[in-house]
Amino acid sequence: MSLRVLLNLVPLAAKQLYRHRIRTLLTVAGIGAGMFLFSLVESMQQAVAGATEANAEDVTLVVYRENRFCPSTSRLPIYYEDEIRKIPGVREVIPIQITVNNCGASLDIITFRGVPPNRLPSYAPEIEVIAGSLEEWGRIDDGALVGRTFAQKRGLAPGEAFEAAGVRVRVAGIIDSPYPQDNNVAYVHLPFLQQASRRGLGEVTQFNVRVSNAEQVERVANAIDERFASSEEPTHTQPEKAFFAQTARELIELTGFTRWIGLGAVIAVLGLVANAVLLVVRTRIRENAVLQTLGYPDPAVGWLVLLEGMLLGMAGGLLGTGGAMGFLAAARITFGNEGQVLAVLADPTILVRGLLLALGLGALAALYPAWIAVRNPIVESLRS
Amino acid sequence: MSTSNDILVRCRGVTKQYKKGETLVTPLESLDLDVPRGDFLAMMGPSGSGKTTLLNLLSGIDQPTSGTIEFDGMEIQDLPRRKLAGWRARHVGYIFQLYHLVPVLTAFENVELPLLLDDMSRRDRRERVEAALSLVGLADRVHHYPRELSGGQEQRVAIARALVADPALLVADEPTGDLDREAADAILGLLQTLVREQHKTVVMVTHDPRAADAAMRILHLEKGRLQEAAV
Ligand SMILES: Nc1ncnc2c1ncn2[C@@H]1O[C@H](COP(=O)(O)OP(=O)(O)O)[C@@H](O)[C@H]1O
Ligand SMILES: [Mg+2]
Numbered sequence: 001m002s003l004r005v006l007l008n009l010v011p012l013a014a015k016q017l018y019r020h021r022i023r024t025l026l027t028v029a030g031i032g033a034g035m036f037l038f039s040l041v042e043s044m045q046q047a048v049a050g051a052t053e054a055n056a057e058d059v060t061l062v063v064y065r066e067n068r069f070c071p072s073t074s075r076l077p078i079y080y081e082d083e084i085r086k087i088p089g090v091r092e093v094i095p096i097q098i099t100v101n102n103c104g105a106s107l108d109i110i111t112f113r114g115v116p117p118n119r120l121p122s123y124a125p126e127i128e129v130i131a132g133s134l135e136e137w138g139r140i141d142d143g144a145l146v147g148r149t150f151a152q153k154r155g156l157a158p159g160e161a162f163e164a165a166g167v168r169v170r171v172a173g174i175i176d177s178p179y180p181q182d183n184n185v186a187y188v189h190l191p192f193l194q195q196a197s198r199r200g201l202g203e204v205t206q207f208n209v210r211v212s213n214a215e216q217v218e219r220v221a222n223a224i225d226e227r228f229a230s231s232e233e234p235t236h237t238q239p240e241k242a243f244f245a246q247t248a249r250e251l252i253e254l255t256g257f258t259r260w261i262g263l264g265a266v267i268a269v270l271g272l273v274a275n276a277v278l279l280v281v282r283t284r285i286r287e288n289a290v291l292q293t294l295g296y297p298d299p300a301v302g303w304l305v306l307l308e309g310m311l312l313g314m315a316g317g318l319l320g321t322g323g324a325m326g327f328l329a330a331a332r333i334t335f336g337n338e339g340q341v342l343a344v345l346a347d348p349t350i351l352v353r354g355l356l357l358a359l360g361l362g363a364l365a366a367l368y369p370a371w372i373a374v375r376n377p378i379v380e381s382l383r384s
Numbered sequence: 385m386s387t388s389n390d391i392l393v394r395c396r397g398v399t400k401q402y403k404k405g406e407t408l409v410t411p412l413e414s415l416d417l418d419v420p421r422g423d424f425l426a427m428m429g430p431s432g433s434g435k436t437t438l439l440n441l442l443s444g445i446d447q448p449t450s451g452t453i454e455f456d457g458m459e460i461q462d463l464p465r466r467k468l469a470g471w472r473a474r475h476v477g478y479i480f481q482l483y484h485l486v487p488v489l490t491a492f493e494n495v496e497l498p499l500l501l502d503d504m505s506r507r508d509r510r511e512r513v514e515a516a517l518s519l520v521g522l523a524d525r526v527h528h529y530p531r532e533l534s535g536g537q538e539q540r541v542a543i544a545r546a547l548v549a550d551p552a553l554l555v556a557d558e559p560t561g562d563l564d565r566e567a568a569d570a571i572l573g574l575l576q577t578l579v580r581e582q583h584k585t586v587v588m589v590t591h592d593p594r595a596a597d598a599a600m601r602i603l604h605l606e607k608g609r610l611q612e613a614a615v
Contacts, residue, residue: 008500012489019488290484293445294498294545295473297466378445 001299009300013307020280024312027276031316031358032323034269039324039354041262046350047342048255050180052245059091059214060179061221062243063207066236069247071098071339075203076233087223089216090209094123097190098205099197100339101165105251109336110164111185112144114193114204120145123210127182132158132173141192143172147183149343153332167196181240184334184341208240248337266361269316273365277309281369288373289381298374305370306363313362314355321354391454392552392585393419393442398451400437411437413608415451419587421552424579426596427589429605435589438605439555442587443476444468456552473501477546479556483538485530491517491541492526498549516544519582520574536567543574547582554578556588560595572598 017024063084065074084093097114117138120127130148136158137143146156151174156162161170169188177183194201211220221237228235238246245252281288288301328346335342400412411434419425419442427435440446441453444460447468453461455475463471472478485494495513517523520540530538539559546554556575560568572595578584579600588599596602604611 002503004503005501012500015488015493286484287486290480290486291497292469293443293472293478295469295471295501295549297469297501300501379440382445 001297001303005300006303009304010307010311013304013311016280016284016304017308017311023276023279027272027312028315028319030272031269031312031362032319034265034272035317035320035354035358036324036327037265037320038262038269038357039321039350040328040344041258041265042350042353043324043328043344043347044255044258045262046347047180047344048252051248051340051342052241052252054239054241056214058239058241059211059217060240061209061211061217061224061237062240063209063224063235063237064205064243066225066234069338070103071100071205072103074205075199076206076235078202078204080228080233080235081207083227084207084209084224087220087227089212089220089223091212092123092210094119094208095190095204096206096208097193097197097199098339099165099167099193103338105254105335105337107333107335109334109339109341110150111336111339111341112165112167112169112193113185113187114190115187117189120187123208124177124182126179127175127177129173130176132171134173137172137187140170140172141189142169143189144169145173145175145187146171147185148174148176149180149183149332149334149345150186153334165197167193180343181244181341184336184343209237244340248340248342251335251337251342266357269313269358269361270365273309273312273316273362274368276312277305277366277369278372280308281305281373284373285376285381285384289376289378289384292374292378293382301374302370305373306366309362309364309366309369310359311362313358313360313365316362317355317358321351321358324354325351390420391418392421392423392456393417393587394452394454395441396452396454398441398448398453400434400441400446401449411608412441412448415608415610417603417610419553419585421585422579422583424576424586424598424600425588426599426602427587427605428591428593428596428602431591433605434608435605436557439478439557439587439589442553443478443555444472445478473498473549475551475553477543477549477551477554479539479542479546479554479559481558481561483530483535483542485538485541485545487530490527490529491522491533491544494530494541495544495548497545502549512548513544516548517541519547519578520544534567535563536570539563539567539571540574543571543578547578547584552585554584554586556586558589558591560590560592568592568595 065076068074078095081093081095084090094115099112101110137145156171158171158173161168191201211217217239224237225235291301325346328344333344395415395417398412398415402409429435441448448461452459460471492513495516496509499509499512517526520543522537522540525533525537560571563571575586576598579586590596
């Protein structure tokens with residue numbers, strides 16, 4: 001059977017679905033609900049994977065107080081910075097004070113990162129200011145450079161003020177970074193944050209270290225921890241993503257569990273399509289036998305049934321996955337743990353994957369009904 | 385004049401048996417039949433005498449238990465299912481008593497169905513569908529749905545559908561059985577025209593003696609055997 005013939009059959013399949021409008025709509029709504037769930041789960045998994053799966057180019061280390069997790073309990077002397085800088089392979093170090101409104105797992109985490117204002121550009125040259133300006137941020141003591149996702153979620157624009165975790169700041173600029181974490185936090189001046197959160201000027205929460213090249217990451221991390229092993233405040237240094245994976249592990253376990261929800265949604269979709277198509281095929285035994293009488297070969301009749309399943313899947317996929325993308329774009333969901341923030345973003349690759357999956361599920365679910373449609377002798381089906 | 389070329393369908397020793405539970409039913413037994421090209425043959429006989437079974441064999445939607453069926457010089461009884469479908473698409477049009485149009489499709493779309501199997505441009509399809517519909521006198525009902533047509537009109541659409549791929553043989557199973565006198569006469573007239581002007585060969589099953597009178601020849605089936613009667 002040629003592609004042209006197959007394409008000729010598509011409108012025919014669509015008209016058959018249109019014939020049972022209510023049933024089709026209900027089925028599509030059901031598939032949509034399943035695909036909506038599936039796409040949300042996938043988006044969450046993708047957010048976690050992006051934040052925790054190491055890749056070969058990662059060169060950022062996080063130096064934290066050993067055996068501490070919540071930012072408020074990690075206190076490191078600020079002079080460690082100079083010591084870390086001396087270690088071979090270190091390209092840049094920046095001391096960071098972290099203040100969060102909520103140290104537990106939460107959907108509403110606000111994280112301030114206090115950094116020396118003149119050092120941010122050289123530490124993170126990839127950061128792009130998309131509104132407001134860097135100079136303005138340098139000028140005002142209580143200025144904040146707010147990550148893109150953060151700003152969108154709270155509806156913040158340059159010039160506005162906001163308060164969280166007992167810290168009141170003015171938005172000096174909005175930033176965009178290829179590193180998702182930077183888009184979810186607000187950068188403020190280190191001395192300002194130290195004062196505002198009543199911490200001594202001599203201590204910070206962590207140091208972020210950029211290593212010259214990826215091969216040296218492990219060596220540098222070990223060297224840092226060895227350097228402070230016998231100090232009063234020993235350190236634990238890890239790649240940023242490993243650090244995330246460790247501090248947010250409860251959250252990650254929880255999102256890992258949602259895989260089952262995604263799988264359940266997929267199975268529900270399969271069942272829905274199979275049921276709908278099977279019903280339709282059962283009521284059309286004779287009609288399909290008429291098509292066979294007209295000369296339709298078994299594959300053509302089978303494809304008609306498969307196409308109906310695929311169209312149902314596509315429609316439900318568009319509704320559900322498209323709906324999920326719209327929902328994520330509008331709701332701007334972030335969640336986090338111990339100061340780490342994950343943004344669940346609407347990603348076009350998930351849209352494509354969701355649609356393909358829905359199409360595939362539709363075809364798979366229609367396989368058995370397609371076989372039912374052609375398995376009996378024509379004369380028997382005509383007599384039925 | 386009776387060279388084998390003039391015989392479109394030739395059945396020899398055709399037997400059809402079905403298993404019904406434990407018992408064996410034999411709707412057709414050792415049937416010999418020649419249908420000349422251009423014939424309009426009416427097949428009569430009591431209910432259960434094997435008329436539909438015979439049409440099913442002639443049209444290749446069923447296969448005989450034994451015997452041979454030659455169509456235009458080619459034996460079709462052993463063709464595999466797949467080839468038989470292609471053969472039907474080219475050579476036979478089947479007309480049912482209850483029309484069996486697809487209810488979601490318009491008259492045009494119903495007639496178009498057989499052509500969807502061909503690599504044919506949309507434009508060629510449209511021309512052929514429109515020609516078939518005007519041949520049956522429904523040029524003004526092209527975009528009507530079956531539920532918007534009378535029984536007689538539905539049967540005309542079904543005839544157009546059987547015709548559209550230009551097969552040599554049309555088989556009709558009680559095509560007027562569900563129609564009133566007037567509509568039935570129109571359908572019979574149409575079949576006569578198709579034989580006369582389009583050189584079709586028609587095998588029609590009917591209960592109705594008046595319908596049979598429209599044919600050129602009448603055969604009687606009785607318990608699976610043929611009894612020829614002169615017209
Ligand atoms: N597919 C089948 N399975 C079993 N029995 C059949 C089948 N087709 C026809 N028969 C039997 O064969 C006999 C002839 O049927 P049919 O050809 O439909 O008769 P007619 O069309 O002359 O009324 C009947 O007894 C019928 O029950
Ligand atoms: Mg019958």
